[in-house]
Every structure is written in structure tokens, then in C-alpha cells.
Amino acid sequence: MKKLILLIFTSVFVLGCIDFSGGGSGLDKIKIISEEKSPNGKFIATSFSCSGGGAAGYFYFNVSLRKAGEKLDQRDGLLGKYKTWNAFSDIKVKWIDDKTLEVSCKQTDSPDYRENNAVKVESKHGIKIHYKVK
Numbered sequence: 001m002k003k004l005i006l007l008i009f010t011s012v013f014v015l016g017c018i019d020f021s022g023g024g025s026g027l028d029k030i031k032i033i034s035e036e037k038s039p040n041g042k043f044i045a046t047s048f049s050c051s052g053g054g055a056a057g058y059f060y061f062n063v064s065l066r067k068a069g070e071k072l073d074q075r076d077g078l079l080g081k082y083k084t085w086n087a088f089s090d091i092k093v094k095w096i097d098d099k100t101l102e103v104s105c106k107q108t109d110s111p112d113y114r115e116n117n118a119v120k121v122e123s124k125h126g127i128k129i130h131y132k133v134k
Contacts, residue, residue, distance in 0.1 A: 027052050030049070033047040033091070035047075040098045043066065043068060060088075089107075104132040
């Protein structure tokens with residue numbers, strides 16, 4: 001009887017850890033638009049687009065700042081509160097120096113996007129990030 005209870009508990013636990021939704025960031029399609037190494041080569045700024053989400057779907061642009069050698073994480077973008085919203089476009093990155101990155105972009109000005117667009121990462125890995133909205 002104890003073995004049966006343990007087997008049922010283990011089965012429920014394992015099944016509870018599986019994502020049956022078929023979605024998830026592992027299935028995203030990422031397209032690198034531009035990538036710029038910092039002058040000292042320690043960091044990479046990447047402008048990219050991302051799509052996924054199955055039938056409901058999403059498509060968005062964002063920018064990533066990561067250490068050289070690290071994999072791009074499409075959910076760790078610098079722009080926006082909600083990372084999968086298509087609120088930004090025409091994103092360009094330019095290194096000013098080893099400690100300063102400039103990001104220029106267009107953004108959706110709809111009132112529905114105010115809260116989302118107000119969130120922009122100001123600093124990451126000790127790099128100051130300046131934004132220019134076109």
C-alpha cells in the first residue's frame with residue numbers, strides 16, 4: 001500500500017512539473033537585427049526581434065545587454081515592463097565608450113502603452129544606458 005501511495009505521489013509530482021501548454025520561451029524564433037561589442041569586448045548589445053506563443057502568438061522587438069560569451073535571453077530585454085509587448089521598433093545600439101551604451105528606438109505612444117514604455121533599464125553590468133526615442 002505504501003508503495004502504491006508513493007508511486008501515485010511521484011507520478012502526480014512529475015506530471016505537475018511538465019509544461020503541457022506547448023508554449024514557452026524555448027520555442028521562440030529570434031532574429032538578430034544588429035549586434036555591437038563594447039570597445040573593450042567585454043559586453044555585447046543586441047537588437048533583435050522575437051516571435052512565438054503558438055495560436056495566440058506574439059511578436060516584438062527589444063535590445064539585450066549581456067557579457068561576451070553569454071547566450072542571448074530574449075526575456076531579459078532592456079525595454080518595457082512586459083517583455084512580449086510589441087511596443088518598440090527601429091532599435092539601434094551604439095557604444096559611446098566602455099561604460100556607456102546608447103539605445104535609440106521608436107515606441108508606441110498609445111495610452112495603453114504608457115506604463116509599459118516607462119520601464120527602461122538604466123544600468124546593467126555597470127554600463128549606463130542612455131535612451132533616445134525617435
